[in-house]
Amino acid sequence: MxxxxxxxxxxxxxxxxxxxxxxxxxxxxxxxxxxxxxxxxxxxxxxxxxxxxxxxxxxxxxxxxxxxxxxxxxxxxxxxxxxxxxxxxxxxxxxxxxxxxxxxxxxxxxxxxxxxxxxxxxxxxxxxxxxxxxxxHGNTDIIGNSPAIVNIKKLIEKVAMTSSRVLITGDNGTGKELVARAIHNNSGRASKKFVDVNCAAIPSELLESELFGHEKGAFTGASAQRIGKFEQADGGTLFLDEIGDMSAESQAKVLRALQENQIVRVGGNERITVDVRVLAATNKDLPLEIEEGNFREDLYHRLNVIPIHLPPLRERQDDIALLAEWFLARLREREIIFSGKVFSNDALNELKKQDWPGNIRELQNAVERLALLSPEDEIMAKDVQKFVQQKKKPTELLGKLIDETDSFHEYKEEAERLFLIKKLEKFDWNISATADAINIQRSHIYNKMKKYDIER
Ligand SMILES: Nc1ncnc2c1ncn2[C@@H]1O[C@H](COP(=O)(O)OP(=O)(O)OP(=O)(O)O)[C@@H](O)[C@H]1O
Ligand SMILES: [Mg+2]
Structure with a gap:
């Protein structure tokens, strides 16, 4: 037993x-x-x-x-x-x-x-x-008592039942996808599909076929018909994530689909009517992108019927302890950790002091790390200091490094090590994404990780 x-x-x-x-x-x-x-x-x-x-x-x-x-x-x-x-x-x-x-x-x-x-x-x-x-459905409990979050929860309740388009903005890891899922789950479309598309992750040549599908033979490699995300989401919700990263061409096509509630598969002629509620999210400042000519203003207005902005975690400090307790409770519930693992008040205060540039996702990772690595049943402030890295600005780090290192070789290696760790963290330890972003080969990253003893 x-x-x-x-x-x-x-x-x-x-x-x-x-x-x-x-x-x-x-x-x-x-x-x-x-x-x-x-x-x-x-x-x-x-x-x-x-x-x-x-x-x-x-x-x-x-x-x-x-x-x-x-x-x-x-x-x-x-x-x-x-x-x-x-x-x-x-x-x-x-x-x-x-x-x-x-x-x-x-x-x-x-x-x-x-x-x-x-x-x-x-x-x-x-x-x-x-x-x-x-x-x-994925978890859609939204935790937080800060005025911003309370307002957002009210807004979600209000708009969920409508079919209004919602544009969700906020920095990385602030909960944009969570809000999108919550809207879907609270809507009359909850029993239908929630389909998400990450517009940044799909090369722009492929995005169109991803969204609208294609007919067999539409282009080289199109060996079979494909049903796109708009059609898959028929009756349900389509979540266009990272919408700010869409190419101009795709923007034009999406705009048309939204205006007409119809799509055409790539290589097809038939206009197919779809009933889709579109939610979009971005961490970019779209008005600025419009000013700079990177985003269509007409598409922005189509998407931005109801705006929901998620403030960064450092602006809702009171939610930090609540969220940390909540994540720890979920780990206990899933029996990943011992049921007696708890936070001391000092540890929670220490968590509050951090900057959280990666916002709630970063806090969630930190809680997991603390739950697994802290030696006692009670997680202490010193565990937070030890296992939750104090984020320093890169320039501060470099300055410190220069002060502390005399050998040029050592300096270079340490800078390389720090750079890699930062980038890996940024991409959630996805090696391919990191390699792409910093423009070196994956095998190189593996070698360096070995060399510098870097582990997740
Ligand atoms: N208010 C909240 N209550 C509970 N969990 C939350 C809350 N906000 C975010 N989370 C959790 O934090 C993680 C990150 O949230 P989410 O993926 O929604 O952020 P995002 O803004 O889409 O991030 P990104 O910009 O990196 O795509 C998820 O695991 C999510 O469930
Ligand atoms: Mg997201």
Missing amino acids: GKKEKILITDDEKSIRNALREILEFENYSVIEAENGEQALQAIEKENPDLVMLDIKMRGMDGIEVLEKIKESKPELPVIMISGHGNIKIAVEATKIGAFDFLEKPPDLNRLLVSIRNGLKSSELIKENRQIRTEL
Whole structure:
């Protein structure tokens, strides 16, 4: 059988805690205790129990107050309330706030155990449910309480049900694709396909056939008919990612498709009507691109019916801790890490201090690294300092390097090493993409990585 499930007993009477502990340990649960609300909240943060039993009448914070706090930070954690005197009003209130069950003291043994089993089962189901949803649609929970994110969540709700085009802008890793998927999943098109095209990754000669498909024999190598992304997305959503990187020619063709809601396969004559909602994203400043003659203004207006801008992570610092906790919880849930792995407050503060040029994707990678590499159950500030690289500006790094190195040869090698690491990070450790970008052969990169002992 799997690991023992952990139950937190919160009651200010020691005799009750002891009695409950004895029963639960006999049933093979692992038990922790708290004698008041403050202690309970701390234990929940630090020890991450699977279920909480909470006395209603306690000195200090009462059970209802504690329940409210738990539901704010961990809405899915099942909480069973216990109360000395059957008070229906309180029971109703507790259930409204989100208590899983309500038992009277002294609890009937059978009823107690059934309630605990059900509570654990229900949170298990919620987790499984989310995993299935994630596997099917990708995860589209948007985490964050910063005003910008709260607004974006409201906007998504508002526009999802319409068929309006949305242009999502923001730096790398700020969550543009996540927003696009959330719009699709909340729309009437959710049961149809979400088709994404990365316009930057496809050479412009091929983009047209990718988007519109082609007929057999349309060009050399077109040995069979191909259905393009517009047709694949019929009834659903087409996500044009990195739209700012599309060639002028492709822009003209896309504009036409959007104006007419019709496409023509490459090499074909038939005009095919499609019902597609188009969402687009870019990290470029399109008005500037228009000014510089790189992007068509008419296409911009077609795409930009509803703009959604995602601010960089450093401008929503309050979300950093929330996101870090969320990513860590997902790792625990997938049992990639031990269920007792948690962040210390100092570690979260240290994370807040970082710059996060790679935004949420970078934070997600950092949390994974910390979860796997930090030696203790509790992730400490010093782990963050050690495993999450402090990003310095390249010029600062070079200056430091010059100061610290005397030998020209050493300087060159160290500069090469740093350059490679930075570029590999930028391309998410995709060797081919990095090789292309810095214009050397893949085999060269492998050799250098070996030479300098560079590992992901
Ligand atoms: N608010 C959020 N809550 C939870 N996870 C998020 C949030 N924003 C982004 N993520 C996660 O961060 C990662 C990066 O997000 P996403 O791919 O949507 O960014 P992007 O803006 O499309 O990046 P790029 O410009 O590099 O394509 C994904 O794993 C995504 O699920
Ligand atoms: Mg993206």
